Amino acid sequence: MSAPIVKLFTQPYFAWLDIRKEEEAHPRHYLAHLLLLALIPAVCLFFGTTYVGWSLAENETVRLSTHSALQLCVLLYLTIVAGVVVIGAFIRWMSRTFEARPTLNQCIGFAAYTVTPFFIAGLAGLYPSRWLAIAVLAAASAYSTFLLFIGLPTFMHERKEQGLLNAACVWGVGLLVLVTILVTMILVWFNVLTPEYLRAPVG
Template sequence: MILNHIWGLYTHPKDEWQTIEKRHESLTYSMIHILVVALIPTICGYYAAAHIGWTIGVGDPIKINQSSAQLMAVALYCALIVGVLALAYLIQWMAKTFDAKPSFVQSLELAAYTSTPMLMVGIAALYPVLWFVALAGVAAVCYSIYLLYSGVPIMMNIPEEKGFIYSSSVVTCGLVLLVGMMAFSAIMWSMGFGPEYIS
């Protein structure tokens, strides 16, 4: 089953990391996991932007037309997948510093399962009120960081002390990656690729 580790990562994460470590899945399995879970924020974000409208504060909800929403949804989907793959590459690249030798598949598993709460929280977009989505996003980021800190020592087979520093390095790289993607989005938006609003 494609999503069989998700429940375990929410209910007993350390035990689930042990299970993932014992039976590594294939690259295809990890990619299918990412491709499926990344659909959640993509579809929910599209529906919220085109059909419900975002509430920023007072005033009417802000909607964009369907073609703009579709274009943004496709861009979001691609960005999420590229982001998880880039995080996996960074995890593998930094491993040598911490005396770990993971394969790319191990690194991808760690990146994919760590990113899962942040992707699944995309369902919050179905109630597109800015403060609600922001709070849900903060909670998801906190849980993803917890999963990373608990999973790195197990998945990389290193002591917890090294795992803490390794995880902190991954979090830092992840934040830099996120800021880079946001900057790229802002540049594209300013070059005329922004959405068309519906009045």
């Protein structure tokens, strides 16, 4: 959390320099960033699905029971943290192909900061809406990609051309990991946890 989050959105290049310096001084500094910011989508989704709800049909609002919403949000939180760790592990594994030799801590930390836009996008969970979710996630995906491509060469101390090639590989693997983990989460949610829906007329 010591590297200013705002700087990732206003001065991303300098933010990566600060994050790298912080990592060299405190190798596990990213843990607070990951564990705290991953709470944003989970907590917001809990309130959005239990108190606001969403509409699947006219004049009807659907909500989750408190128990089901809590299960969903705990599952989402664990999925986010696990996904970042897995992506970090893949970054470490792929780095063998390039000159950089980052530690696993560095790779997980880099992944945690790269997906920060998704953490912030979790605020949209306060108001469950399909179109809002699509718009916010699309914006988060675009900015995370931008952070990845400008950040990897800087953070890993790689030459620009090599860093861009490495970033392209990470992007492809990250997308695969994201889809796999999300699909697994959805299957567990529907087939194991059996959500309980509460339906009520609007007004």
